[in-house]
Amino acid sequence: MFNSIHHVAIICSDYDKSKQFYTSILGLTVIAENYREARKSYKLDLKLPNGDQLELFSFPNPPKRPSSPEALGxxxxxxxxxxxxxxxxxxxxxxxxxxxxxxxxxxxxxxxxxxxxxxxxxxxxxxxxx
Missing domain, CATH: 3.10.180.10 (2,3-Dihydroxybiphenyl 1,2-Dioxygenase, domain 1)
Known part of the structure; x- marks a missing residue:
């Protein structure tokens, strides 16, 4: 029933910096890039060579996610x-x-x-x- 993970979604604080990191440094390929005016948010669909996908979102002023000590989630x-x-x-x-x-x-x-x-x-x- 559950065959694979389609994508993982990430919310970033600096869209341009994160886009550059995931595309230029990690080498993920852009599938689609859309700006959603109503949400003041970019959505960037990225692909790894095997087809796995990553979604990169930007939102105005997202809250910080604690990661150290490790947070729930x-x-x-x-x-x-x-x-x-x-x-x-x-x-x-x-x-x-x-x-x-x-x-x-x-x-x-x-x-x-x-x-x-x-x-x-x-x-x-x-x-x-x-």
């Missing part, structure tokens, strides 16, 4: 990568701070975290079968 968004080391090197070359690489105690896979422009925790996770 969505904890983080994780991206499959072939090499955590290569992804870290790439992000660091773009000026993005990345945590130290760790090993998942249950799967033995490498992973680490970095943040988007609003501090949303994003994870790099070593893809199974790579």
């Amino acid at each position: 969505l904890r983080h968004l994780a991206f499959n990568v072939a090499s955590v080391e290569d992804a870290c090197d790439y992000l660091i070359s773009k000026g993005i701070a990345v945590e130290n690489i760790r090993i998942d105690e249950f799967t033995g896979r490498k992973f680490t975290f970095f943040n988007d422009p609003d501090g949303l925790p994003l994870e790099l996770y070593e893809q199974v079968g790579m």
Whole structure:
């Protein structure tokens, strides 16, 4: 019945900065970009190479989301990568701070975290079968 996740939605504080981060740095492709005058809000539909989608929204003065200590709700968004080391090197070359690489105690896979422009925790996770 539930086959896959269609998209994840993110609300950002600086639309242009977040759009640049997700498209130019993370390399997501723009599917559609719309401005909704009634809500004073942009909606940017983005796609990863495998078809997974991310929606980026801007709203005037959104409330901050506490993330440390960890808040109730969505904890983080994780991206499959072939090499955590290569992804870290790439992000660091773009000026993005990345945590130290760790090993998942249950799967033995490498992973680490970095943040988007609003501090949303994003994870790099070593893809199974790579």
